[in-house]
Amino acid sequence: MKDVLKVYVPLGLLALVLVVVMMRFVSPAPPRQIVFAAGSIDGQYYRLAKIYQDRLAVHGIEVEILETAGTIENYARLDAGEADVAFLQGGLAAAAGDTQAQSLGGMFAEPYWIFVRSDLAIGTFGDLRSVRLAAGPVGSGTRTLTEQLQADWGGDWGDLIALGGNSAATALINGQVDAAVFAASVNAPYVEQLLGDPSVLLLAVRRAQALSMIYPSLVPATLYEGVVDLQANQPTTDISMVVAIAQLGVRDGLHPAIQSVLIETAEPIHGEGSILTRAGQFPDPVAVDLPLSDEARRYYRNGPTFLRRYFSFSTANFLERAWVFLIPLITLLIPLMQVAPPVYRWRIRRKIYVWYDDLHDLEQRGLAADNIASRQRVLDEIQALQHEVGQVDVPVSYNDELYHLRGHINFVEALIARQRARET
Numbered sequence: 001m002k003d004v005l006k007v008y009v010p011l012g013l014l015a016l017v018l019v020v021v022m023m024r025f026v027s028p029a030p031p032r033q034i035v036f037a038a039g040s041i042d043g044q045y046y047r048l049a050k051i052y053q054d055r056l057a058v059h060g061i062e063v064e065i066l067e068t069a070g071t072i073e074n075y076a077r078l079d080a081g082e083a084d085v086a087f088l089q090g091g092l093a094a095a096a097g098d099t100q101a102q103s104l105g106g107m108f109a110e111p112y113w114i115f116v117r118s119d120l121a122i123g124t125f126g127d128l129r130s131v132r133l134a135a136g137p138v139g140s141g142t143r144t145l146t147e148q149l150q151a152d153w154g155g156d157w158g159d160l161i162a163l164g165g166n167s168a169a170t171a172l173i174n175g176q177v178d179a180a181v182f183a184a185s186v187n188a189p190y191v192e193q194l195l196g197d198p199s200v201l202l203l204a205v206r207r208a209q210a211l212s213m214i215y216p217s218l219v220p221a222t223l224y225e226g227v228v229d230l231q232a233n234q235p236t237t238d239i240s241m242v243v244a245i246a247q248l249g250v251r252d253g254l255h256p257a258i259q260s261v262l263i264e265t266a267e268p269i270h271g272e273g274s275i276l277t278r279a280g281q282f283p284d285p286v287a288v289d290l291p292l293s294d295e296a297r298r299y300y301r302n303g304p305t306f307l308r309r310y311f312s313f314s315t316a317n318f319l320e321r322a323w324v325f326l327i328p329l330i331t332l333l334i335p336l337m338q339v340a341p342p343v344y345r346w347r348i349r350r351k352i353y354v355w356y357d358d359l360h361d362l363e364q365r366g367l368a369a370d371n372i373a374s375r376q377r378v379l380d381e382i383q384a385l386q387h388e389v390g391q392v393d394v395p396v397s398y399n400d401e402l403y404h405l406r407g408h409i410n411f412v413e414a415l416i417a418r419q420r421a422r423e424t
Contacts, residue, residue, distance in 0.1 A: 006166045015042035017021050021334045027286055029317070030061075030090075030255040030258050031061075031084075031255060031258065032060060032061060032062060032064075032195055033061070033062040033064065034056075034061060034062075034063055034064070034084040034085060034254075034258060035063075035064045035066055035076045035077075035082065035083045035085075036049045036052060036053070036063050036064065036065050036066065036083065036084070036085050036086065037066045037073070037074040037078065037082075037085070037086035037087075038065050038066065038067060038068065038074075038086070038087060039067075039069070039070050039071075039074075039087065039140070040067065040068075040069070040070070040137070040140075040164065041067050042165045042166045042167075043070075043164070043165050043184070043188070044110075044184050044185045044187070044188045045070075046065065046067065046086040048087065048269070049063070049065045049087070051267070052123075052262075052265060052266075052271055053065060055265045055269070056261065056262075056265060059261055059312070059313040059314070060313070060314055061258070061261070061313075064105075066083055068086075068139075069138065069139035069140050070089070070136065070137065070139055070140030070141045070142065070143070070164075071087075071088050071089040071092050071094065071096075071140065071141030071144065072092065072096060072139045072140065072141065072144055072343075073139040073140075073236060074086035074087065074088055074249070075092075075093075075096035075097075075099050075101060075249070076096075076399055078099070078100075078101040078249055078250070078251040079100055079101065079251070081104045081160065081251060081382060083251065084206075084250065084251055084254050084258070085104075085248060085249065085250050085251075085254070085258075085262060086101075086248075086249050086250075087107070087246055087247075087248060087249070088101070088103075088246065088247050088248075088249040088290070089141030089142075089144075089145070089183055089244050089246055090106065090140075090218070090244040090245040090247060090288070090289055091145060091148075091215050091236070091244050091289060091290040092141050092289075093142050093290050094289075095144050095148070097424045099290070100251070100252040101249045101250065101251060101252065102249065102250055102251075102252060102289060102290060102291055102292065102296075102316070103247045103248065103250075103288040103289075103290035103291065103292050103293065104247070104248040104249070104250060104259060104262055104266070104283070104293060104294065104296045105247060105248065105263065105264050105266075105282075105283040105284055105285045105287075105288060105292065105300070105314040106245035106246070106247045106282060106283065106284040106285075106286070106287030106288050107245075107246055107248050107266055107269075107270045107282055107283055108183060108185055108245075108246050108277075108282055109185070109186075109219070109221070109243045109245060109246075109274065109277050109282075110184060110243065110244045110271045110274050111183075111184070111185075111186060111221065111223075111242070111243045111244075111276060112145065112181065112182075112183050112205070112218070112241065112242050112243070112244060113181065113182045113183075113184065113191060113194075113202065113241075113242050114128075114179065114202070114203035114326050114375050115169075115172060115179065115180050115181075115182075115194050115200050115201070115202055115296065116128075116131075116178065116179040116200070116201055116203050116206070117172065117175070117178055117179070117199065117200065118199055118200060118201045119199075119202075120178055120179075122178075122183055122203060123203075124203075124206060125149060125153060125203070125205065126153050126155070126350065128179055129155055129156065129157050130155075130158060130247040131158070131177075131178035131179050132145075132158075132161060132176075132177045132178045132179070132211075133158070133160055133161060133178065133179045133180070133181065134160075134161045134162075134163040134167075134168035134171055134177045134179070134180040134181070135147075135160040135161065135162075135164075135175065135180075135181050136162070136163070136164035136165075136168070136181070136182070136183075137162045137163075137164055137252060138162060140164055141183050141244075142164060142181060142182055142183040142184075143162075143164075145183060145244065146160065147160070148215075149211075149341055152214065159205040159267050161177055163180070164178065164182070165182075165188075165190060166190050167182075167187070168180040168190075169181070169182075169190035169191075169193060169194055170186065172194070172200060173193075173194075173197060173199065175202065179203075180194075181213075183244055185246075185274070186274045186275050186276055187274065188365065190249070190368065193355075195228050195234060195235075196228075196229070196234065197404070202223070202235060202239055204240045204241070205240050205241050205242050206240060208220040208221070208241060208242045211242050212242065215242075217242045217364075218242045218243065218244055219244075219245065219287070220240070220241070220242060220243075221241050221242070221243040221276050222238050222239065222240060222241065223235060223238070223239040223275065223276065224238055224275075225237050225238050227275045228275065238266055241276075242300060243276060244262050245284070245287040245288070246351055247287070247288050247289075247290065248262060248263075248266060249284075249290060250293060251263070254293075256294075256295040257313075257317045257320075258374070259293055259296060260295055260299055260304070260308070261313055263283060263296060263299050263300075264299075264304060264308075265281075266283050267283060270283055271283075275375055277360045278372055279346060285297070298341060305320060307320055309403070309424040311410065316394065331365075348394055348395065348398050349398070349401065351392055351394055352392070352394065352398070352401050352402055352405050353389075355385065355406070355409075356408075357407075358385060359408060359412055360386065362378055362381055362382050362385065362412065363412045363415070363416070365378050366378040366379070366382075366412070366415075366416035366419065367415075367416065367419065375416055375419065375420045376420065378416055379413060379416055379417060379420070382409060382412060382413045382416070383413070385409060386406065386409045386410070386413070389402070389405060389406055389409065390406070397400045
């Protein structure tokens with residue numbers, strides 16, 4: 001049994017080491033910590049990132065939320081490897097330049113809200129040229145989209161005020177700015193506040209269909225009369241709007257298992273409807289302006305993996321990685337198992353054959369001895385050798401070779417004994 005263990009245990013350990021090395025470097029485990037680039041701390045992106053943080057903690061994934069200026073900075077963070085995942089406003093991929101980010105799908109609609117003071121004579125987006133317009137901080141998606149629309153409308157525009165979110169809404173209500181634009185969810189607190197404030201009006205986008213043709217990532221939508229508040233009949237008429245689809249972007253090379261669990265987490269978060277979208281519309285693999293990642297394509301086509309349907313994220317991921325190496329492991333073990341029996345036989349026979357060097361040396365010395373005393377010393381060594389060989393432990397199937405050796409020892413002993421007898 002000791003010889004068996006000495007042969008097969010090292011081979012087993014070698015196979016185990018190779019598997020560990022392959023699983024670590026060829027198919028590494030997914031990271032346990034990811035960085036989520038959100039937006040400003042009072043914005044919708046940040047609030048949603050907090051929800052992801054709580055949901056992913058159940059799977060043992062720690063999420064660090066990174067406060068940013070918005071979509072443009074989020075693109076930069078992804079490309080620099082400073083963030084793993086981020087919310088990205090639709091329609092701004094071109095503005096981000098040669099980005100390597102990929103999309104996990106559209107997650108929710110972000111209407112482009114245009115709020116103006118009700119005491120101002122503002123009827124179209126073009127009328128905003130001469131007013132104090134809060135358009136979000138530099139680097140935010142809202143500001144970038146606003147600048148694009150300004151360029152398309154033409155003419156001379158004033159400077160944009162770098163206020164966004166709650167700050168911009170407060171400034172508008174207090175009369176510090178004349179208008180404010182937001183690319184934000186209908187559930188954003190400041191949007192709900194402005195929709196219910198009589199001193200503020202929501203400006204309709206009268207050429208929403210035209211904008212959707214110019215910007216494929218902008219979708220025309222209608223805020224129907226009374227949908228915000230039926231009793232108060234808010235809004236008082238149907239309002240035409242354009243909607244950008246916020247998508248979940250990931251850096252190039254993010255572990256597929258993390259991408260999969262992100263989509264899985266997104267489904268219950270974004271699957272509910274709103275006053276602008278129907279339930280079940282999101283996540284949407286089509287409403288994106290970035291290439292969909294390979295893992296996202298697989299997920300939307302087939303859903304969660306077979307093992308993920310029955311096991312936790314950690315267990316399923318381990319089994320999937322182990323399964324990948326099952327065939328290579330078997331391929332590796334077959335030659336190892338074929339090598340093991342010859343190695344085992346060699347080890348056993350070596351216990352027997354190693355004595356032949358000593359026996360040959362004793363035979364040469366005994367025959368070459370020139371006196372009786374020298375031959376007697378050789379005979380004594382031969383008898384000691386016979387005793388030591390008798391202590392050798394080999395499997396029963398190898399006893400014939402052991403006794404064959406002992407017979408050879410007796411033969412050499414008899415040969416030298418006859419030589420000594422002739423000299424006496």
